[in-house]
Amino acid sequence: MKNLHKLFFAAGMMIMAACLVFTACTKEGKQGIQGVAGTNGTNGTNGTNGKDANETCKLCHARSVVDSVAIQFELAKHNWGTTAFSEAGVVGCDPCHTDKGFVYVSKNNVPATFTLTNGVWVNNYATVNSDAIGNITCFTCHNSLHTTYGYGDITALTTIAPVPMTMYGGALTIDLPQDGAKSNLCVKCHQPRPLTCGNDPAGRLLNYDSLKLAPKVVMYDSATGAKNKYLKPSYRMHIHYGAVGGVFAGKGPIEFAGTLAYANSKHTTVASCPDCHMAPMTGMAGGHSFNVRNAKESALTSSTTFNFNGCNVANCHATDPISATAAKWTNTRTEIKGLLDALATKINAAGGGHDILHKDASSTNLWWGVSTGNYDGYLDIYTPGTNDAGYWRDPYSTNATNMTKPKFPKLLNVQTGALINFQFCLREYSLGIHNTSYVRALLTNTAQALTAAGL
Ligand code: HEC
Ligand code: HEC
Numbered sequence: 001m002k003n004l005h006k007l008f009f010a011a012g013m014m015i016m017a018a019c020l021v022f023t024a025c026t027k028e029g030k031q032g033i034q035g036v037a038g039t040n041g042t043n044g045t046n047g048t049n050g051k052d053a054n055e056t057c058k059l060c061h062a063r064s065v066v067d068s069v070a071i072q073f074e075l076a077k078h079n080w081g082t083t084a085f086s087e088a089g090v091v092g093c094d095p096c097h098t099d100k101g102f103v104y105v106s107k108n109n110v111p112a113t114f115t116l117t118n119g120v121w122v123n124n125y126a127t128v129n130s131d132a133i134g135n136i137t138c139f140t141c142h143n144s145l146h147t148t149y150g151y152g153d154i155t156a157l158t159t160i161a162p163v164p165m166t167m168y169g170g171a172l173t174i175d176l177p178q179d180g181a182k183s184n185l186c187v188k189c190h191q192p193r194p195l196t197c198g199n200d201p202a203g204r205l206l207n208y209d210s211l212k213l214a215p216k217v218v219m220y221d222s223a224t225g226a227k228n229k230y231l232k233p234s235y236r237m238h239i240h241y242g243a244v245g246g247v248f249a250g251k252g253p254i255e256f257a258g259t260l261a262y263a264n265s266k267h268t269t270v271a272s273c274p275d276c277h278m279a280p281m282t283g284m285a286g287g288h289s290f291n292v293r294n295a296k297e298s299a300l301t302s303s304t305t306f307n308f309n310g311c312n313v314a315n316c317h318a319t320d321p322i323s324a325t326a327a328k329w330t331n332t333r334t335e336i337k338g339l340l341d342a343l344a345t346k347i348n349a350a351g352g353g354h355d356i357l358h359k360d361a362s363s364t365n366l367w368w369g370v371s372t373g374n375y376d377g378y379l380d381i382y383t384p385g386t387n388d389a390g391y392w393r394d395p396y397s398t399n400a401t402n403m404t405k406p407k408f409p410k411l412l413n414v415q416t417g418a419l420i421n422f423q424f425c426l427r428e429y430s431l432g433i434h435n436t437s438y439v440r441a442l443l444t445n446t447a448q449a450l451t452a453a454g455l
């Protein structure tokens with residue numbers, strides 16, 4: 001019956017079309033010869049019923065869903081941070097700093113390995129030029145958005161696969177399977193970066209094990225001017241800023257032997273990054289702000305407030321709630337800050353009266369107030385334009401001002417390892433909350449390793 005209607009409809013259309021041709025010709029007054037009418041085409045098959053697009057859009061495009069999350073996201077440094085601009089087009093930086101870079105390395109499973117290419121070790125963890133831009137947006141973490149137009153487009157995250165660590169050329173992997181492995185999404189970016197040997201023409205990855213196995217081997221010595229094959233001491237000789245992923249998983253730092261065993265606190269296996277960082281909001285913290293600290297960037301002081309909503313849930317701390325005055329919170333952070341300060345003092349002793357660690361009591365220091373000395377994990381080496389007030393001479397620069405500075409002291413392997421560990425424990429920000437047992441063991445044993453080496 002339906003088909004019959006269609007046939008009539010088609011025939012009607014043809015008559016109408018013929019009339020139109022006729023009218024057009026009359027208007028132009030140039031009559032041609034009318035062609036023979038064609039045979040009717042075969043009927044098409046019935047189409048399937050379409051979804052009401054408007055209805056599926058509304059699953060997400062509602063005040064209480066996407067719109068409210070978008071407002072929370074305004075508070076996230078993912079959104080207002082500037083690195084997607086400053087690092088745009090830099091393929092080695094963009095797996096973590098841009099939308100397209102992250103989606104590219106996730107989709108193509110780009111390995112964290114190093115390969116020897118024309119005599120130089122190349123870090124493969126990079127995106128490609130055509131995918132090296134874009135602010136971090138909803139689509140970065142939810143990259144199935146606008147594919148099926150079902151709600152599942154938003155619950156599917158871009159990646160939750162275990163994360164091979166770029167710091168180790170993929171030889172270590174972080175996997176945090178709890179809570180649907182959502183933490184792996186975060187750790188893929190919030191992980192430490194590799195230390196490569198600036199003095200090795202082949203640019204090898206630093207042999208991290210050598211730092212603990214050969215603690216007294218010289219890493220660098222200004223007295224002999226020996227330019228060894230290892231790391232170059234410089235203002236930014238560092239593991240980058242993603243220390244949290246390594247500390248949370250208890251993977252990455254230099255595990256010097258000492259009186260404390262390396263073990264992880266419960267958080268490593270029972271809590272996920274979203275549990276604490278995306279908890280129901282208070283002030284500027286929680287939800288898609290991703291903050292735990294209820295503030296934009298500012299000094300950590302006794303009046304800094306936090307969002308404890310993620311802590312105080314059933315099976316976690318509901319029965320003995322965490323607050324700014326709870327012993328679990330205050331004692332842990334006071335203890336870890338003390339250990340961090342003590343390690344800083346031992347590292348600074350290398351300077352024989354002047355700190356080698358760089359200090360910065362301003363909001364450009366993300367860790368302002370985390371240690372008593374306001375360290376940021378850099379070395380206080382003079383670098384024009386970056387560390388103009390630097391105290392120590394850059395051993396690898398002949399800049400005139402640089403040459404007036406005192407020579408940077410000798411560094412042993414064990415001191416280099418201590419610096420790396422200090423960076424991990426400072427830059428995990430939380431003064432041990434991420435993984436108390438591990439941070440406590442690391443700071444304690446590292447100080448002991450320095451003592452054992454006579455430092
Ligand atoms: C699974 C959830 C979801 C569904 C379903 C969905 N959207 Fe979206 N859409 C989003 C999110 C998230 C954004 C990004 C919002 C932001 O950036 O603030 C977005 C953004 C948009 C934008 C802005 C341009 C862009 O691409 O960023 C338009 C237009 C849009 N959606 C149209 C639609 C239409 C039309 C439908 C239905 C046919 C639809 N969306 C279905 C989640 C969804
Ligand atoms: C695509 C890489 C990427 C992913 C995935 C990612 N982050 Fe980030 N995150 C960043 C970058 C880059 C910054 C700093 C942005 C800037 O400074 O421009 C940042 C900043 C942050 C900050 C603010 C840090 C500060 O200095 O105040 C928090 C908190 C944070 N991320 C938590 C998370 C959590 C939790 C997850 C997982 C749910 C996550 N991030 C997933 C790359 C990522």
Ligand code: HEC
Nearest residue numbers: 083087092093094095096166188189190191240241242366
């Ligand atoms: C493996 C992921 C990753 C790679 C690769 C990476 N970064 Fe980052 N970077 C991060 C994360 C995560 C943060 C934010 C950490 C935080 O604020 O807690 C960050 C922060 C930064 C910041 C902001 C520091 C500040 O003081 O606010 C700069 C600048 C930066 N990165 C530059 C670079 C450059 C340049 C490269 C390439 C040479 C690079 N990053 C490569 C993950 C990465």
Ligand code: HEC
Nearest residue numbers: 065066069070073078136137138140141154155182274278
């Ligand atoms: C840095 C990664 C990241 C970014 C960027 C991000 N999200 Fe999410 N989003 C997540 C994670 C992780 C979850 C799961 C949270 C949880 O389990 O508590 C989530 C959950 C959601 C949910 C709830 C889904 C559900 O389970 O019902 C919505 C809605 C959502 N995001 C929307 C957005 C919108 C809109 C934006 C952009 C304005 C955005 N997200 C940006 C990581 C991100």
Ligand code: HEC
Nearest residue numbers: 183186190244245248271272273276291292293429430433
């Ligand atoms: C048990 C709760 C908890 C879990 C789980 C947790 N964090 Fe945190 N995180 C904190 C606290 C507390 C701070 C300190 C906040 C501060 O001082 O600003 C923090 C700070 C941070 C910061 C610095 C930015 C900020 O808000 O100051 C980043 C980045 C971060 N965490 C990332 C992660 C990532 C990635 C994971 C998962 C691997 C994770 N965190 C898991 C509690 C947690």
